[in-house]
Each structure stands twice: as structure tokens, then as C-alpha cells.
Amino acid sequence: DGYTDKDKTEKAIFRDVFKKGDAWFNTGDMMRDIGFRHAQFVDRLGDTFRWKGENVSTTEVEQILDGFEQIVESVVYGVEIPGTNGRAGMAELRLDRPHEEVDWPALCAYLKRELPPYAIPVFLRITDHGVETTGTFKHQKNTLKEEKYDLNRHNDPVYVLLPGESGYQRLTPEIQAGIEAGRYRF
Structure with a gap:
């Protein structure tokens, strides 16, 4: 029958x-x-993006993220950063604790151990509600892609893994302005 x-x-x-x-x-x-x-189901065809010249499977990155004990659910998608080619990885995360209590260094070490560098999400958006899905239980990503890491478009906390840094840090309006102005080389 298809869609409604x-x-x-x-x-x-x-x-x-x-x-x-x-x-x-x-x-x-x-x-x-x-x-x-x-x-046998293998993957969603539209659920990949290119970053640093490589194809990133959102499904694979979600499986790795969901394997970290403090993450309840994740949705991975690509977002544009001005002055870069491709789309940087971003994940919306639902956590089992307040984001201030997450072991961010442990998460970063885990991702670096489990994923190639190009597949590690640059941005992590924290939410306290369930991830929106379609009628066929596929993750709704369009709104997330549009809002990306822009703190002016949503109220969720966002963490960023800046180039040359060893771990995630909370995105501030100043850091966001620096990203938009191209002060960081991703």
C-alpha cells in the first residue's frame, strides 16, 4: 500500500x-x-554521508554509540560546516543520566577505539525525550539536519570535538561563532 x-x-x-x-x-x-x-536486511541506503572523503554509515555509528553504557539511544546524521567538504557526523543522544554526569573522556576514548577517525561524531546533541520516528519506525532526521548544532534553533545542550582536542566540550555561542567563521580546521 505504501505511505499514507x-x-x-x-x-x-x-x-x-x-x-x-x-x-x-x-x-x-x-x-x-x-x-x-x-x-536479509543490510542497511538503509539513504543513511550514509561523506566526511573527509569517506562514506560513513549512520547505522554502524549508532550501533557503536548505543554500545556505550551511558547512552540509551542515538540517531546519527551528517551536518554541513561552512568551509568544509561533505558533512560532519552529528548524533542526537538520549542518556541514562544528566549530561553533566556523563564520563565524556571515557566516551571519547571508546569512540576512538571503536570507530575510524572520520566516523567519530563531531557534534553530540543531548535530548531528554525519545527519538522521533516515522510510522515505519525509521528515525526522523530531517529536522535534526536542519537545526544541526545551531544553538539558536533549539535548546538542547550540544558537545563538540574540536580539531586537535582530545575530548568533547560543551558548545558555547562563542565556539559556534568560531566554527561558522572558519576559525577551526575540520
């Missing part, structure tokens, strides 16, 4: 691709044929 919005459904249907009259519903999921007429 007929226009959205129609945009996801590719018609007349291989032969006249055929139709294919593009779910955005990558599947693997595992034989015996069974398919």
Missing part, C-alpha cells in the same frame, strides 16, 4: 524501468539474498 500520503507513495514507485508496465517500490533499504527465497 499518496504523493509520497507515488514518488517511491519507479515505473517502466526494465519493461513497459513494470513497477518497483523503492523502500530505501538494501537487502541481501541469503538463498531459499529469503532476503
Whole structure:
């Protein structure tokens, strides 16, 4: 049946691709044929971004983040930083404690041990509510991408891993202004 919005459904249907009259519903999921007429879910196709010339799988980074004991749930997406190519990693996190009590050095060490440098999120946005999902339980990322790390667009605390620094620090309006002005070389 597709989506509840007929226009959205129609945009996801590719018609007349291989032969006249055929139709294919593009779910955005990558599947693997595992034989015996069974398919296995692999990843969301649209859930990657490029940073430092590398493809970053949001699903893989979410799995690593969710493996840190103080994180309840994460959503990873790419955001633009002025003067850079690609999109820097950003994660919205729901924590099991107030953000002031998180062991930020331990989280940073964990991420550096588990992820390649280009996949470590540059920004961490802390939320106290559940992550919004679609009717098919996919994370809603569009609003998060638009608001990015801009402290003027939301009230959530944001932490940043600045170039050359060994750990995350709280994003302030002054640091944000420096990022926007290109004073940091990401």
C-alpha cells in the first residue's frame, strides 16, 4: 500500500524501468539474498554521508554509540560546516543520566577505539525525550539536519570535538561563532 500520503507513495514507485508496465517500490533499504527465497536486511541506503572523503554509515555509528553504557539511544546524521567538504557526523543522544554526569573522556576514548577517525561524531546533541520516528519506525532526521548544532534553533545542550582536542566540550555561542567563521580546521 505504501505511505499514507499518496504523493509520497507515488514518488517511491519507479515505473517502466526494465519493461513497459513494470513497477518497483523503492523502500530505501538494501537487502541481501541469503538463498531459499529469503532476503536479509543490510542497511538503509539513504543513511550514509561523506566526511573527509569517506562514506560513513549512520547505522554502524549508532550501533557503536548505543554500545556505550551511558547512552540509551542515538540517531546519527551528517551536518554541513561552512568551509568544509561533505558533512560532519552529528548524533542526537538520549542518556541514562544528566549530561553533566556523563564520563565524556571515557566516551571519547571508546569512540576512538571503536570507530575510524572520520566516523567519530563531531557534534553530540543531548535530548531528554525519545527519538522521533516515522510510522515505519525509521528515525526522523530531517529536522535534526536542519537545526544541526545551531544553538539558536533549539535548546538542547550540544558537545563538540574540536580539531586537535582530545575530548568533547560543551558548545558555547562563542565556539559556534568560531566554527561558522572558519576559525577551526575540520
